[in-house]
Amino acid sequence: MVVTRAISKPEPAEGAGPSEMLNRAEASGTGPVDKEAADRIARSSLYFDVPANKQPILYTSNYDITFFGLEKMHPFDSTKWRRCHAFLLEGGQVRRDEVVEPQEATQEDLLVAHTPEYLASLRTSVTVAQITELAFVALLPNWLVQRRLMRPFRYQTGGTVLAGKLAKERGWAINIGGGFHHCCGYQGGGFCAYADITLAVKFAMEKQKVERVMIVDLDAHQGNGHES
Numbered sequence: 350m351v352v353t354r355a356i357s358k359p360e361p362a363e364g365a366g367p368s369e370m371l372n373r374a375e376a377s378g379t380g381p382v383d384k385e386a387a388d389r390i391a392r393s394s395l396y397f398d399v400p401a402n403k404q405p406i407l408y409t410s411n412y413d414i415t416f417f418g419l420e421k422m423h424p425f426d427s428t429k430w431r432r433c434h435a436f437l438l439e440g441g442q443v444r445r446d447e448v449v450e451p452q453e454a455t456q457e458d459l460l461v462a463h464t465p466e467y468l469a470s471l472r473t474s475v476t477v478a479q480i481t482e483l484a485f486v487a488l489l490p491n492w493l494v495q496r497r498l499m500r501p502f503r504y505q506t507g508g509t510v511l512a513g514k515l516a517k518e519r520g521w522a523i524n525i526g527g528g529f530h531h532c533c534g535y536q537g538g539g540f541c542a543y544a545d546i547t548l549a550v551k552f553a554m555e556k557q558k559v560e561r562v563m564i565v566d567l568d569a570h571q572g573n574g575h576e577s
């Protein structure tokens with residue numbers, strides 16, 4: 350989960366997640382946006398205008414991962430996004446029609462943060478199995494891995510990017526998915542296949558002229574993706 354907050358509107362923390370980004374604080378080390386990346390960001394549809402009647406809370410059922418029950422072999426709870434969304438609905442914190450559904454990050458979007466070689470490596474199920482620590486994934490055809498695993502990750506990545514836009518507009522935003530803090534531009538790991546935090550920072554710098562970002566990581570261990 351990624352909680353994104355614009356520091357210009359300080360409020361008490363609500364629904365804290367493992368990562369929190371502030372748009373004007375310490376630099377993240379993600380580096381400047383080069384011309385090629387800027388062009389890709391300009392062509393991207395990850396940023397879109399969200400109607401005022403929606404809350405800055407991002408989720409779609411496309412986030413959820415199911416592998417015919419095989420996912421239960423991993424200690425990671427792959428239904429946590431759906432359950433978190435359901436929890437918010439049941440608690441009355443948000444109505445179903447107030448939740449923002451983000452776009453899936455495309456290959457072009459992902460190239461803003463990733464090398465082409467890394468993205469190509471995800472076409473090999475063995476590589477995805479290593480990143481996700483799901484051994485059985487190595488045995489599956491890659492089209493199935495793409496559909497059941499990588500596509501949800503790409504939707505969650507789109508959610509983190511759009512949360513950056515919404516946080517600047519509304520003062521805060523929460524992406525129920527994402528927060529892949531072990532993935533960098535050329536390498537994934539620890540169930541993190543896409544560098545969604547780096548992407549969100551680069552989009553915010555380019556589209557919203559944000560200069561400094563602070564990443565507050567509340568996971569059990571230190572993230573090592575966006576730093577490299």
Ligand SMILES: [Zn+2]
Nearest residue numbers: 531539568570
């Ligand atoms: Zn972690």
